[in-house]
Amino acid sequence: AQSVTQLGSHVSVSEGALVLLRCNYSSSVPPYLFWYVQYPNQGLQLLLKYTSAATLVKGINGFEAEFKKSETSFHLTKPSAHMSDAAEYFCAVRHSFGNEKLTFGTGTRLTIIP
Amino acid sequence: GAGVSQSPSNKVTEKGKDVELRCDPISGHTALYWYRQSLGQGLEFLIYFQGNSAPDKSGLPSDRFSAERTGGSVSTLTIQRTQQEDSAVYLCASRPTGLAGGPGRNEQFFGPGTRLTVL
Numbered sequence: 001a002q003s004v005t006q007l008g009s010h011v012s013v014s015e016g017a018l019v020l021l022r023c024n025y026s027s028s029v030p031p032y033l034f035w036y037v038q039y040p041n042q043g044l045q046l047l048l049k050y051t052s053a054a055t056l057v058k059g060i061n062g063f064e065a066e067f068k069k070s071e072t073s074f075h076l077t078k079p080s081a082h083m084s085d086a087a088e089y090f091c092a093v094r095h096s097f098g099n100e101k102l103t104f105g106t107g108t109r110l111t112i113i114p
Numbered sequence: 115g116a117g118v119s120q121s122p123s124n125k126v127t128e129k130g131k132d133v134e135l136r137c138d139p140i141s142g143h144t145a146l147y148w149y150r151q152s153l154g155q156g157l158e159f160l161i162y163f164q165g166n167s168a169p170d171k172s173g174l175p176s177d178r179f180s181a182e183r184t185g186g187s188v189s190t191l192t193i194q195r196t197q198q199e200d201s202a203v204y205l206c207a208s209r210p211t212g213l214a215g216g217p218g219r220n221e222q223f224f225g226p227g228t229r230l231t232v233l
Contacts (some may be wrong), residue, residue: 032220043118044224080219090157094220099170100209101147102222104157111152 002093006105014048014113019063019078021108023091032057032094033074034102035065039087047089050074061085086112116140118225120206125170127196127233135191135228139208142168146189147222148173159170160204163189164211196232203227 007022007092025031032051033035036044055067065076072090088109092102119138127133139146148160159173163183174180178196183189193200205221 011123012168034221036224043226046221046223064171066190092157098218099162100145100222101156101162101173102149103159106156 002029002095002101002103003094004033004091004105006089006091007110009106010109012083012111012113013081015083016080019076019081019085021067021076021089021091021110023074023076023105024072025074025091025093028092029096031110033065033067034045034092034094035063035074035076036090036092036104037061038086038090038103038107041114044090045051047076081110081112083112083114086110118206118208120204120222120225120228123226124229124231126233127128128233129198130195131213132192133143133196133230135193135204135230137189137191137206137208139206140189140212140223141187142211143223144186144211145209146183147207148189148191149205149207150202151205151227155202157205160191160223184221190205193230196230198232201230201232203229 003026005024034049036048048057050067058064068070087108090107091105095101121136146163151157161181162170165186178194181191181201205227209222
């Protein structure tokens with residue numbers, strides 16, 4: 001079975017500081033991993049995805065994530081936080097080739113301190 | 115439209131009533147998913163459609179929940195005899211499939227959701 005664990009349900013960083021949101025996965029098949037962002041009262045927007053190509057994945061809005069098989073991790077980072085980054089972030093792993101349903105982590109709410 | 119649309123955006127109903135939630139996927143996307151987002155359970159998978167068939171219904175929480183998809187396009191999620199624990203945001207997503215899907219074939223595109231409140 002596939003699962004993801006997001007450490008820290010709430011993370012606060014100062015504007016301009018490094019953002020680090022943690023995600024660890026468990027998967028019985030080669031994992032495809034995703035980070036989604038959800039702004040208040042909106043749906044989910046894909047930030048980036050890992051699909052077995054480059055292990056360092058760059059996404060939108062300056063975010064990136066590195067797939068580390070040895071650590072079963074896919075942490076999300078951004079060098080300098082902006083106020084507009086305040087949102088909830090979800091890590092997800094796909095179920096299997098073909099079905100592709102997603103199993104989500106519990107989410108991390110990111111607050112930016114001015 | 116260019117994205118996944120869902121209607122209604124908000125639905126308030128009384129316990130015991132039936133509700134229907136609609137999803138219009140992106141044109142040409144053959145795969146369609148329903149998820150539920152609630153405070154207690156987070157984001158949960160409900161059902162997956164490939165075309166008009168549903169090879170995976172494993173996430174439907176009870177037999178009060180059903181879904182159908184017609185013409186390989188619009189999908190309707192029906193909840194019968196609603197209960198207060200059904201209150202949640204119901205999200206729909208669609209995905210292109212096959213080689214024609216290109217690099218986006220692994221990506222699910224989400225709609226804005228329907229917020230269901232059962233009184």
